[in-house]
Amino acid sequence: MSARFDIGARVSVRASFPPGHVRTPFFIRGKTGVVTEILGPYRNPEELAYGRSGEPAMPLYRVSFHTADLWQDYDGGTKDSTVVDVYENWLDEAAGEARGETS
Amino acid sequence: MAEDHTHDHPHDHSQFQPDLEDKPLTHYQAMTEAVGELLIEKGVISGDELRAMLELIDAKSPAAGAKMVARAWVDSAFKARMMDDVLAAAEELGIDAGGIPILAVENTPEVHNVIVCTLCSCYPRQLIGLPPDWYKARSYRSRTVCEPRKVLAEFGTVIPDDVEVRVHDSTADLRYMVIPQRPAGSEGLDEAALADLVTRDCMIGVTLAKAVG
Structure with missing residues (x-):
């Protein structure tokens, strides 16, 4: 299994709203962040939840977001960040320019 | 009656x-x-x-996590191994951390970490015991991601504006624990005394380690 994204890659979380057991929180869907860690292969929880194998395993990433990018009117400062574990099937390469993400 | x-x-x-x-x-x-x-x-x-x-x-309690944090404070090589692999580091101290991978995140003068599980209530039970009710409550789970500084302030923890508040949402297969900063004035304390400064809440990240004295 090779990871599609490297550490430092800018990624967008799919703005998708499928039914069922999904472990990608709503507040990051459609948002852009940076891969800070590749945690290794994990089986797909959206399949495991229904008694299926979840194979093949896929990379799980830690993705860091500017908290101010996630919430309108966030008043905690621009340095603040939110790190979420996201499975590869939820990530796309982000378009556009980088804007000083935290690492 | x-x-x-x-x-x-x-x-x-x-x-x-x-x-x-x-x-x-x-x-x-x-x-x-x-x-x-x-x-x-x-x-x-x-x-x-x-x-x-x-x-x-x-019977699981925060004592296991506290012991690891105290060791990390006095032994930087151990801390490096803990940051690399919490389960293996736990085993070095004779602690059974279970089979679920745990990642340690370290507080520094620049970064304050806090843990939440917005989707349910994932928690490193093996190292810090059962989660408190507030950790499982919808209020903590929803507010910690959108207004972490206010939530921390309600716990009595005011983080200066120039320090990054880093929220970790444990949505997937890993669990998280915070290594708090070693308190000022703790230089002369032995490991057991240091472990007494490490509370459950500071390993979740809603407080700092206890002050000395």
Whole structure:
């Protein structure tokens, strides 16, 4: 299994709203962040939840977001960040320019 | 209250602490009970094994995590190994951290870490015991991601504006624990005394380690 994204890659979380057991929180869907860690292969929880194998395993990433990018009117400062574990099937390469993400 | 007291006086018995059984079981409580009873009835596990497992889970405490943090404070090589692999580092100290991967995140003068599980209540039980009720509450789970500084302030933890607040949402296969900053004035303390400064809440990241003295 090779990871599609490297550490430092800018990624967008799919703005998708499928039914069922999904472990990608709503507040990051459609948002852009940076891969800070590749945690290794994990089986797909959206399949495991229904008694299926979840194979093949896929990379799980830690993705860091500017908290101010996630919430309108966030008043905690621009340095603040939110790190979420996201499975590869939820990530796309982000378009556009980088804007000083935290690492 | 006497057993034989009569009910010809107007007081409201609902003011007393209700028993657990006073409320109907929720769907999942009923399912859990049913599965437990079936496993016992079919001889898959015994009632005593189930009880012993509950006892084991309940016996987990923040002492294990505190011991690891204290060691990390005094031994930077251990801290590096812990940051790399918490489960292996735990084993070095004779602590069974279970099989679920745990990642340690370290507070520094520049970054304050706090842990939440917005989707459910994932928590490193093996190292810090059972989660407090507030950790599982919708209020903590929803507010910690959108207004972490206010939540921290309610715990009495005010993070300066120039320090990054980094929220970790443990949505997937890993669990997280915070290595708090070593308190000022703790230089002369031995490991056991240092571990006493490390509370459950500071390993979740809602507080700092206890001050010395």
